[in-house]
Amino acid sequence: MHTTLIDVHTLNRHHQDPDWCVIDARFSLADAEQGAREYSEGHVPGALYAHLDDDLSGPIVRGVTGRHPLPSVERATEIFSQLGIDGSVQVAVYDDSGGSTAARVWWMLRWLGHDAVAVLDGGWPAWTGAGLPVTQDDPEVAPRTFVPNVRANLVTDVDGVDRHRKDADWVVLDARTPERFRGEQEPIDPVAGHIPGATCATFDANLGEDGCFQSPEELRRRFEGIFGGLAADRAINYCGSGVSACHNLLAIAHAGLGDAVLYPGSWSEWITDEDRPIGTGEG
Numbered sequence: 001m002h003t004t005l006i007d008v009h010t011l012n013r014h015h016q017d018p019d020w021c022v023i024d025a026r027f028s029l030a031d032a033e034q035g036a037r038e039y040s041e042g043h044v045p046g047a048l049y050a051h052l053d054d055d056l057s058g059p060i061v062r063g064v065t066g067r068h069p070l071p072s073v074e075r076a077t078e079i080f081s082q083l084g085i086d087g088s089v090q091v092a093v094y095d096d097s098g099g100s101t102a103a104r105v106w107w108m109l110r111w112l113g114h115d116a117v118a119v120l121d122g123g124w125p126a127w128t129g130a131g132l133p134v135t136q137d138d139p140e141v142a143p144r145t146f147v148p149n150v151r152a153n154l155v156t157d158v159d160g161v162d163r164h165r166k167d168a169d170w171v172v173l174d175a176r177t178p179e180r181f182r183g184e185q186e187p188i189d190p191v192a193g194h195i196p197g198a199t200c201a202t203f204d205a206n207l208g209e210d211g212c213f214q215s216p217e218e219l220r221r222r223f224e225g226i227f228g229g230l231a232a233d234r235a236i237n238y239c240g241s242g243v244s245a246c247h248n249l250l251a252i253a254h255a256g257l258g259d260a261v262l263y264p265g266s267w268s269e270w271i272t273d274e275d276r277p278i279g280t281g282e283g
Contacts, residue, residue, distance in 0.1 A: 002118035004106075004254040005213055006092050008130050011120055015046050015092070021085050021141075022047040023093045025056075025101045026124065029188065035095075042134040044094065044127060048083050048141060052243065055079050056104055066269035067188075067241035068104075070155075076108060077148050085114065086144035094120035094127065098207050103246035107262060113149025119250060122212045154259055156236055158270060161263050164236060165197035171230055173201040173260075175239040175248050176267070183280035188240055191271040195238065196279035201226055203239070203247035219255035223248075232258040238266040 002010070014020050024047045026035035032053055039049040050056055056079075058071040071079070085091060091109060093102040102119045109117040120127065128134065156164070164170035174194050179185040181200040186192035194200070205222065208214055214222070227235055232252050239245035242264035252260045270276055 001116045002090060002092070003115050004118055004250060005121045006118040007121050008126050008132060011044070011092050011127075012130075012132050014090070015044055017090075019089050020046075021083055021089050021091045023083065023091065023102075023105055024049045024124075025052070025093050025095045025105050026097070027052040027095065027101045035101075038096070040136065042136055045133050045135045045137070046139050047094075048139060050079070050083070050093075050105060052101055052104065056108065063272050064269075065272070066265040066267070068243055068264075069269075070108070070242070070264045073112065073148050073150055076112060077146050080109070080112070080114075080146040081143050084141040084144050085109075085146050087114070087147065089116065089144065091117040092120055093117065094123045096124040098204070098211060098247070099123055099213070099250065100203060100244040100247050103250045104243045107154075107246040107249055110259070111151055111154050111262075112146075113151060114146075122210065125211055151259075153233065154261060156261050156263050158263070158265055158276075161195060161236055161238070161270070162276070165195055169230065170234050170236065171227055172198040172236045172238070173226060173245075173248055174198045174267075175201060175203040175237060175245040177202050177204070180240075182282065183278075189268050189271060191278065193278040193280045195267070195270055196277045198238070198279065199226055200282075201237075201248060203244045203251075206247060206251040213251065213254060216255050219251045220257060223252050223255055223257055227257075232260040235260040236263050237261065238263040238270075240266055241268045242266045
């Protein structure tokens, strides 16, 4: 069973196996349909496309939710069933953004109790860079029955974040860039800054220069330093909308530190209430 990362050569040996499901999760915030177009132009043979907005997120409620709220358990179950996933299936997910969107799929499946899911290390660039097969053919996949087993401990809401950010027995990690964390730049959301009490832990630092994840040992050193002696289940992770924060969750798991916690609403939900405090600068 592959539960965190998978390399291109292992995926190449298995991507056509009947009990494997390959998901293409390419997506661009600047152009929501770019990933689907790129999928139609070429993808891993047998891969199915999952759209971040349409398949991996729930309805946006203006002034209440963030930009990519979690879908309901029922909706996620429907999507994963349509993708041909049941308890016997190994899932592999890739994107072209360092694993940031693929990690959302990885996390959602784990949240719903499916451990046999891994992100392609290096993603689409690593696959094409290795000269491995690419197709434009749409695969025919028979739906299966996905049975969720929700792990409620993997999620917290805005009230949980507000409570724990003041607690020395918890740590809150912000996966966005340092510039966005400090409030110097905000290219997406209407308010700049961070949740007070959070630590900047940009997800890009999980990757090496080759676009692949750092070794488990390097990731362990990174996150143990951030945790300051706390266990992973006392680490709440957020980003702009609950997507790239999953990259940190994947890195933490790959480091062998266990399951951390996601705040899916993230910054874009936090700022919907003007009474919530805003932090800027390093602290």
